[in-house]
Every structure is written in C-alpha cells, then in structure tokens.
Amino acid sequence: xxTAKAEMLTAGKIAETLKAPPxxxxxxxxxxxxxxxxxxxxxxxxxxxxxxxxxxxxx
Numbered sequence: 001x002x003t004a005k006a007e008m009l010t011a012g013k014i015a016e017t018l019k020a021p022p023x024x025x026x027x028x029x030x031x032x033x034x035x036x037x038x039x040x041x042x043x044x045x046x047x048x049x050x051x052x053x054x055x056x057x058x059x
Contacts, residue, residue, distance in 0.1 A: 008038055008045035017051060020058055028057040 011029060015022040029046070032053055036044035 007048055009048075009051065010043055010045060014046060014051050014054055018055055018058065024058060025054055028054045032057055 009017065011026050012022050015025040018025065029050070034046065034050050034053060037047045037050070038045040
C-alpha cells in the first residue's frame with residue numbers, strides 16, 4: 001500500500017517534480033482530459049503515467 005500511495009501525486013506535486021508552474025500543469029491536465037487515478041476529499045491524485053503525459057504536453 002505504501003508503494004501505491006508513493007506513486008500518486010497531486011497536480012501541485014507534479015508541478016514540483018517537473019519544475020513547472022502549477023497553473024500550467026492544471027491546464028495541461030484539463031486539456032488532455034486526464035482523469036484522476038484516485039480522489040480523497042477534494043484532492044485528485046494522478047499516477048506516474050499522467051506525469052509523463054503532462055511533461056510531453058508542457059514541451
């Protein structure tokens with residue numbers, strides 16, 4: 001369970017990982033229509049596949 005949770009990132013954490021502005025990451029997620037892998041309350045968590053998609057969209 002700890003490894004699965006470690007792979008889940010919020011949009012803000014994706015932005016930190018890619019060293020990109022959080023607003024740009026959120027726009028890329030919306031534009032690519034990426035669905036969150038998990039939701040907890042109001043927070044959406046994305047898998048590592050989403051990070052790769054967002055990274056390619058930001059280039």
